[in-house]
Amino acid sequence: MSAITVSRALRNPDTVSAKLRNSIDTAISTLGYVPNLAASRLASARSHSVGVIVPTLYNVIFAEYLQAIHEVLLPARLQPLVVNSRYSAEAEEVAIRTLLGQRVEAIIIVGTEHTPAARRLLETAHIPVVETFARSANPIGMNIGFKLDQAGIDATRYLIELGHKEIGFLVGAIDERASHRLDGYRLAMKEAGLDPVRHVVTMPELNSVGLGVALVEEVAKRGTVPSALFCIDDNVALGALHALRSRGLTVPGDVSVLGFHDLDFAACTVPALSTVATNRYKTGALAAEMTVKALNSPGSKRRKWHDVGYRLVPRASTGPARARV
Amino acid sequence: MSAITVSRALRNPDTVSAKLRNSIDTAISTLGYVPNLAASRLASARSHSVGVIVPTLYNVIFAEYLQAIHEVLLPARLQPLVVNSRYSAEAEEVAIRTLLGQRVEAIIIVGTEHTPAARRLLETAHIPVVETFARSANPIGMNIGFKLDQAGIDATRYLIELGHKEIGFLVGAIDERASHRLDGYRLAMKEAGLDPVRHVVTMPELNSVGLGVALVEEVAKRGTVPSALFCIDDNVALGALHALRSRGLTVPGDVSVLGFHDLDFAACTVPALSTVATNRYKTGALAAEMTVKALNSPGSKRRKWHDVGYRLVPRASTGPARARV
DNA sequence: CAGATAATTGACAGCGCAACCATTTCTGCT
DNA sequence: AGCAGAAATGGTTGCGCTGTCAATTATCTG
Numbered sequence: 001m002s003a004i005t006v007s008r009a010l011r012n013p014d015t016v017s018a019k020l021r022n023s024i025d026t027a028i029s030t031l032g033y034v035p036n037l038a039a040s041r042l043a044s045a046r047s048h049s050v051g052v053i054v055p056t057l058y059n060v061i062f063a064e065y066l067q068a069i070h071e072v073l074l075p076a077r078l079q080p081l082v083v084n085s086r087y088s089a090e091a092e093e094v095a096i097r098t099l100l101g102q103r104v105e106a107i108i109i110v111g112t113e114h115t116p117a118a119r120r121l122l123e124t125a126h127i128p129v130v131e132t133f134a135r136s137a138n139p140i141g142m143n144i145g146f147k148l149d150q151a152g153i154d155a156t157r158y159l160i161e162l163g164h165k166e167i168g169f170l171v172g173a174i175d176e177r178a179s180h181r182l183d184g185y186r187l188a189m190k191e192a193g194l195d196p197v198r199h200v201v202t203m204p205e206l207n208s209v210g211l212g213v214a215l216v217e218e219v220a221k222r223g224t225v226p227s228a229l230f231c232i233d234d235n236v237a238l239g240a241l242h243a244l245r246s247r248g249l250t251v252p253g254d255v256s257v258l259g260f261h262d263l264d265f266a267a268c269t270v271p272a273l274s275t276v277a278t279n280r281y282k283t284g285a286l287a288a289e290m291t292v293k294a295l296n297s298p299g300s301k302r303r304k305w306h307d308v309g310y311r312l313v314p315r316a317s318t319g320p321a322r323a324r325v
Numbered sequence: 326m327s328a329i330t331v332s333r334a335l336r337n338p339d340t341v342s343a344k345l346r347n348s349i350d351t352a353i354s355t356l357g358y359v360p361n362l363a364a365s366r367l368a369s370a371r372s373h374s375v376g377v378i379v380p381t382l383y384n385v386i387f388a389e390y391l392q393a394i395h396e397v398l399l400p401a402r403l404q405p406l407v408v409n410s411r412y413s414a415e416a417e418e419v420a421i422r423t424l425l426g427q428r429v430e431a432i433i434i435v436g437t438e439h440t441p442a443a444r445r446l447l448e449t450a451h452i453p454v455v456e457t458f459a460r461s462a463n464p465i466g467m468n469i470g471f472k473l474d475q476a477g478i479d480a481t482r483y484l485i486e487l488g489h490k491e492i493g494f495l496v497g498a499i500d501e502r503a504s505h506r507l508d509g510y511r512l513a514m515k516e517a518g519l520d521p522v523r524h525v526v527t528m529p530e531l532n533s534v535g536l537g538v539a540l541v542e543e544v545a546k547r548g549t550v551p552s553a554l555f556c557i558d559d560n561v562a563l564g565a566l567h568a569l570r571s572r573g574l575t576v577p578g579d580v581s582v583l584g585f586h587d588l589d590f591a592a593c594t595v596p597a598l599s600t601v602a603t604n605r606y607k608t609g610a611l612a613a614e615m616t617v618k619a620l621n622s623p624g625s626k627r628r629k630w631h632d633v634g635y636r637l638v639p640r641a642s643t644g645p646a647r648a649r650v
Numbered sequence: 651c652a653g654a655t656a657a658t659t660g661a662c663a664g665c666g667c668a669a670c671c672a673t674t675t676c677t678g679c680t
Numbered sequence: 681a682g683c684a685g686a687a688a689t690g691g692t693t694g695c696g697c698t699g700t701c702a703a704t705t706a707t708c709t710g
Contacts, residue, residue: 002660007698017658032449037426038372039696041363042665058392060385067383070409079423082407084395098404101362124357209589235589264534264560268567270595300485327690332668342688364666469698 010035041103049079051099051107055087055175056206060263061233061280062110062127065132067285069108076292078105087175087206093118093210100125106291112136112143113176130287134176135305142294144287144306148177149275151310152184155258158312159190159228163321164256166226168199169234170215172207178232181260185230199226207232212239220247225255227321234259234266237273241317252319262313271316279308335360366428374404375616376424376432380412380500381531385588386558386605387435389505390457393609394433401617408538412500412531418443425450431616437461437468438501453619455612459501460630467619469611469631473502476601476635477509480583484553485517488646489581490552493524495540495561497532503557505587510555524551532557537564543650550580552646559584559591562598566642576643587638596641604633 001020009016009024025034033123041047050073054062066082073080081104085092093115099107100121106128114122122129122140129141136143153284159167169185171178176307182200189196201219205211212235219225225244231237237259239252249255251271262277286306293302326345334341334349341349352358365595366372375398379387393636398405406429410417418440424432425446431453437460439447447454447465454466484492494510496503507525514521518568526544530536537556541564544550550569556562562584566576574580576596584591587602611631 003696004698005659008659009694010475011698015658020658032446033427034422034446035697036428038363038366038428039665040698042361042367042667043696043698045665045698056392057395058383058385058388060383060388063385063388067381067409070382084392097359100359103361103363121357121359123667157411209593213593238590239591245595247328265563265590268534268538268563287519328666329668329691330689332666333689336668340688345688361666364695365668367697368668370668370695457673 002321040200045103047103047105048077049102049104050288051096051102051104051109052082053085053092053095053099053107053109054082054108055085057082057084058206060279061261063286064280065110069288071178072285072288072292078295087173089113089115089118093121096121105295106130108132108291109135111176112139127292130269131183131186132283132287134180135307139304142290142304142306144283144290144308146278146308146310148180148206149184149187150220151278152181153186153188154312155181155190155230155260155276156185156188158314159230159256159258159318160188160194162228162256162318164226164228165194165321166199166224166228167194168201168219168226168229169232170212170219170229170240171200171202171232172205172211172215172236174202178207181232207236209235209239209242212236212241214239216240216243216247225249228256228258228318229253230258232260234261234263234273234275237275237317238265238269241269241271241273251317253322254317256321258318266313267315269317274315274318275313277311277313279310282308326389328420330632331637333427342396353636370428372428372430373402374406374427374429375613376421376427376429376434377405378406378410378420378424378434379407380410380435382407382409383531385434385524386586386603389605390435390562390609393606394613397610397617399612403617403620412498414438414440418446421446421577422507430620431455433457433612433616436501437464453616457608457612459505460632466613467609467612467629467631469615469633470632471603471635474512476585476603478513479637480506480555480585480601481510481513482517483639484555484581484583485513485519485583487553487643489550489551489553490519490646491524491553492519493544494552494557495528495537495544495554495565496525496527496599497530497536497540497561499527503532507559512545532561534560534564537561537566538568539564541565541572543569550574552579553583553643555583559586559588559598559600562600562642563590563594566594567595571642576642578647581643581646583643591638592640594642599640599643600638602636602638604635607633616629 006024009021013021052069054170069080083095085095090158096118108130110133112131131139132144132149135145186196201215229240233241235256240257244251244255259273259275262275266273334346338346377394394405408420410420421443433455435458436567437456455469456464457469459473460470511521526540554565557563562582565582569576569580576582584598584600586602591598591600
């Protein structure tokens with residue numbers, strides 16, 4: 001039995017006779033042999049891995065997305081290689097470099113805004129690239145997301161239609177995706193003849209429940225609390241709910257609160273949180289499926305853009321504006 | 326300029342003269358050269374990567390833990406390789422095999438219960454191994470966690486001291502960590518002369534807000550709702566809070582609710598959730614630090630076990646038992 | 651049963667880099 | 681100027697596996 005036969009037995013068990021396969025299996029388990037993937041990758045020029053770049057691991061949004069990617073990629077015998085860009089374009093560039101060094105066969109990346117060098121790296125790597133979550137006017141390869149700005153418009157209009165004139169926008173560090181929602185907010189406000197700037201409240205921290213509390217304090221410090229608050233995500237909204245209650249303000253009586261993403265807990269807050277439901281799982285699943293297809297049939301041209309949509313979910317935390325005393 | 330000099334310039338820029346380094350840098354960026362890590366790993370027999378195995382990505386607990394691991398490992402020039410075992414011992418074994426195939430230099434793994442084959446693999450790999458979250462009587466290498474069973478005892482005793490006689494235990498799929506907490510609950514109940522079995526309610530689904538709702542429905546279906554509910558985590562507790570409210574039960578008036586982990590939102594629920602705070606970030610940070618140290622000074626014997634502790638955080642969702650009508 | 655085809659097994663070279671050692675160039679000193 | 685020693689650079693080899701093609705053995709057909 002030669003080395004090459006063992007190699008084959010490991011990769012394509014069908015092409016080796018049953019008894020040889022058995023003796024190889026027993027030998028491997030008694031010796032505790034573990035094939036060296038680095039050597040395999042070098043020799044075959046195939047890494048069987050896909051790079052996945054997310055801005056943070058500390059967010060359920062991306063956890064669901066990653067879970068979906070894993071569930072699609074693993075059965076296709078592709079190992080996801082998850083790297084965290086920590087919301088930094090420079091770190092993202094480093095991450096891309098690292099992944100390309102690993103010779104990943106494709107890259108799935110959150111966002112469409114990269115450093116020029118990063119973009120060049122992705123373009124010249126000649127591998128499938130999927131940009132996700134945000135819509136790109138000029139995608140590198142494929143693009144999966146939904147109209148974040150339109151979601152911002154719809155959400156703001158919904159509050160305007162409830163009669164609100166002063167609508168706050170609460171957000172922490174403004175990344176690409178937050179910025180699109182903010183654009184939508186501004187557009188809808190302007191369109192309704194309302195001030196699109198005055199009620200935007202922001203802080204450089206990452207969005208979190210605690211930040212929601214802090215943002216409401218900031219709003220209160222500035223003067224009257226608007227009659228509605230559009231929060232960048234459900235965590236901030238939950239914090240806002242809490243801070244408003246602490247200040248003796250009722251929701252939605254005094255203030256309406258609107259979140260974003262429809263996280264697990266949104267239906268269970270008090271009052272139940274109105275929000276915009278987004279499809280994180282589907283985004284990841286689609287991105288991974290498109291990657292697998294692109295790898296399995298490189299030539300074929302298919303749809304480059306997929307919209308996973310969103311849905312306004314009105315619950316109890318938003319209500320009609322009432323005349324201020 | 327020879328290939329080997331370039332190789333050196335890339336790895337140890339200090340050992341190469343400045344002007345040569347410059348010309349190499351420009352050449353690399355014009356050519357778009359990206360070193361092949363597989364070849365580097367093969368030649369140097371160093372992978373510069375550390376395997377990290379978690380049961381799921383879809384849980385903030387592990388997200389914080391992973392974030393901490395990343396923050397420690399990356400500056401030490403070690404690439405974390407995160408693999409998801411999907412709460413399955415078999416999948417975990419496959420994950421270990423995959424990681425060893427990549428020749429990871431160490432493995433950080435959640436839990437201490439593995440298949441015999443998996444344990445053998447870890448033992449014979451001769452690399453640092455850190456088992457986390459649960460305490461092991463017989464660790465493979467290092468072990469970081471806290472006394473989960475004692476936390477279960479403390480939490481249950483706290484409810485007993487509030488005068489509760491009927492204390493429900495709500496849990497989904499019972500993994501190693503849940504099982505230790507359940508053990509603690511049983512012990513404390515027995516010790517107080519209370520029934521340690523009757524009020525344990527479980528379902529095979531993964532713990533989530535939705536499951537908390539379902540578990541309370543199940544509890545109600547079985548008869549009287551206990552005067553206190555010890556929930557396996559804060560998500561389940563949040564669902565329980567919601568379901569109790571829907572059924573017209575007040576918290577903590579009719580029912581006290583206790584969570585676990587002290588997630589972000591726990592202080593902001595209505596009423597604020599009493600819970601047991603755990604140190605996920607510290608667990609990950611310590612695990613990664615011990616890994617780095619073990620890799621940098623292989624011989625030295627150091628402490629194998631670290632306790633990151635826990636802390637009971639009483640808030641508004643628990644209160645004294647009142648006489649039932 | 652010869653000959654042909656299919657199934658199985660083996661030999662060899664090379665993937666791209668880094669360890670090791672050899673060589674060249676530079677520096678400071680008498 | 682001449683030399684020792686340090687600094688910088690280069691040559692050779694092999695890491696462990698797989699692609700390609702060749703050789704062997706089993707199986708089938710008329």
